[in-house]
Amino acid sequence: MAKLNFGGVEENVITREEFPLAKAKETLKDETIAVLGYGVQGPGQSLNLRDNGFKVIVGQRKGSKSWDKAVEDGWVPGENLFELEEAAERGTMLQYLLSDAGQIAQWEMVKKHLTPGKALYFSHGFGVTYADQTGIVPPKDVDVILVAPKGSGTSLRRLFVEGKGLNSSYAIFQDATGRAFDRVVSLGIGVGSGYLFETTFKNEVYSDLTGERGILMGALAGLFEAQYNVLRKNGHSPSEAFNETVEELTQSLMPLVAENGMDWMYANTSTTAQRGALDWRHKFRDAATPVFEELYNSVSTGNEAAIVIESNRQGNYREKLNEELSEIKNSELWQAGQQVRKLRPENN
């Protein structure tokens, strides 16, 4: 294991140098990996495993677009593409990549095929961590492992094809065979991870739910709205408010942060911008901290899981989602965005 040092805090990570693909293939040479679900992660992980030379089959319910997509991607019905249950029966390692709601719905069927010595693999800690709400309690005699790529399944595949990789976290919830570590790391390398860092099922789901409700999606949208509205209320035009809120961030500043960090982005702005940002940073952090505390608490008490499970249960989930998304789309802020994007030089 390689050690990374983050300003004094040490962390163990696993890279492809220490655990090469050849070792991963040797470890799993007698395994049949069944990827259950062909949504977003399913295609990325199964195609990367297949191209890396592992024995992989896909399980997907028939008669849906995902089945057709699997066929288009080269999976052959009856050979390496099966109904969910048949794949669960044939696989020795089951990669449970249905949506979180789908995992709850199919659990009794999958459980039946988790015979001793098999491995149950997740890419999210949700089902197991919130077992009191999901009912997902794996049998004691199977390995229960996790690899969570830090990005979309689409990026996982795209980067793999380009010869690159996404970093992933890995975790072991249950080591029944004594081989859980080698099995999980082999799959992590096989699905095309860059480096692997250790976590637990609980930490993976708590950080993931906090992140997407927070900075990555929820907080970001909320902060955009707050600043845009204040600028508009004070007489600024939609163009001015949008450019100062979203366009400059996504087009100019975030790529600099991605390249070299926040200090480097600050260093490449005007002295006026630097002074103000350095001062106001503290105020925004202090104002946001109680909201993040409330959010983390809602995640760790299982409240967020209960909301998700309940809303997924509603028959009109998709309709309601589309309503809420079109409310965002039709707001002045995002209508302004549409116009601004059209006027980008590359779109003219």
Ligand SMILES: NC(=O)c1ccc[n+]([C@@H]2O[C@H](COP(=O)([O-])OP(=O)(O)OC[C@H]3O[C@@H](n4cnc5c(N)ncnc54)[C@H](OP(=O)(O)O)[C@@H]3O)[C@@H](O)[C@H]2O)c1
């Ligand atoms: N999205 C990502 O990039 C991402 C990133 C990291 C981790 N993860 C984790 O990876 C796992 C898979 O996520 P995903 O985004 O790939 O899921 P998704 O796209 O929502 O997956 C949908 C899959 O689940 C199947 N499914 C849904 N409900 C079902 C049911 N009741 N019965 C049978 N099949 C059902 C779908 O089949 P049909 O098409 O037939 O409905 C499809 O194969 C989740 O645990 C997620 O948290 C996802």
